[in-house]
Amino acid sequence: MKKQLFGLLLFLLPYISVAAEHGIQLEKANINLKDKASLQRGAILFSNYCMACHSLKYMRYNRIARDLGWTDDEIIKKMAYGQAKPVDDVMTRMLPGVAMEVLGTKVPDLSLMARLKGPDYIYTFLKGFEYDEKTKKWDNKVLHGTAMPNILEDVQRQAPKEKYDQDVRDITNFLDYVGEPIKLERQSLGWKVMLFLFIFFIITYLLKKEYWRDIKH
Numbered sequence: 679m680k681k682q683l684f685g686l687l688l689f690l691l692p693y694i695s696v697a698a699e700h701g702i703q704l705e706k707a708n709i710n711l712k713d714k715a716s717l718q719r720g721a722i723l724f725s726n727y728c729m730a731c732h733s734l735k736y737m738r739y740n741r742i743a744r745d746l747g748w749t750d751d752e753i754i755k756k757m758a759y760g761q762a763k764p765v766d767d768v769m770t771r772m773l774p775g776v777a778m779e780v781l782g783t784k785v786p787d788l789s790l791m792a793r794l795k796g797p798d799y800i801y802t803f804l805k806g807f808e809y810d811e812k813t814k815k816w817d818n819k820v821l822h823g824t825a826m827p828n829i830l831e832d833v834q835r836q837a838p839k840e841k842y843d844q845d846v847r848d849i850t851n852f853l854d855y856v857g858e859p860i861k862l863e864r865q866s867l868g869w870k871v872m873l874f875l876f877i878f879f880i881i882t883y884l885l886k887k888e889y890w891r892d893i894k895h
């Protein structure tokens with residue numbers, strides 16, 4: 679019995695520690711890495727809303743283009759307003775030093791953020807901005823006192839809720855892809871491996887029947 683309890687505890691541990699870290703329930707991002715249209719929308723939204731401050735320094739434009747189904751020219755137009763080369767890493771448009779001056783802190787690179795904190799965290803964080811009537815300031819329920827402004831305020835206020843949710847989901851989906859681009863390939867490889875194993879199993883079974891056919895047992 680003790681063993682089972684211990685096993686259960688081990689199983690629950692990651693969830694308990696996540697809950698303890700943020701102290702709030704994370705919303706499910708419900709993203710889908712196979713949804714290319716969502717990834718494409720996410721990339722464009724990321725360029726429009728996030729690259730003023732954030733970079734994705736471990737990603738090159740041409741890699742994103744290949745994975746998302748764009749040509750090199752298309753991605754440079756869509757994500758860099760024609761101002762970068764396809765082999766360039768995705769760098770922020772913010773000039774060095776400005777973040778410290780304006781925001782009082784450094785801006786983290788987001789290449790690995792989804793690996794580090796998980797898509798549900800990013801989704802909940804982006805939607806977690808609340809206006810405090812008393813202090814007349816924005817705060818974030820996931821990261822209190824954060825230096826990041828509520829960048830999606832316009833969408834949050836003006837667009838229908840479904841559109842706002844979808845925009846945040848698309849950005850989260852894109853960042854999840856960026857965190858582990860190989861996942862796209864691995865998922866499709868997984869199916870091929872399963873199919874191979876299945877066919878191999880049938881052949882082995884038929885072979886076994888063939889070998890034992892004339893032997894009494």
Ligand code: HEC
Pocket residue numbers: 724727728729730731732781783784785786788791800803804821823824825826827829830849
């Ligand atoms: C005006 C600059 C600015 C823009 C634009 C901006 N951010 Fe940020 N972001 C920051 C800063 C500064 C931090 C560090 C926050 C802190 O440490 O309090 C941050 C932190 C983050 C974090 C990490 C939070 C954590 O828990 O450490 C994520 C995720 C993030 N931003 C996502 C985004 C996304 C997605 C967009 C576009 C929709 C975006 N940001 C746009 C300035 C910005």
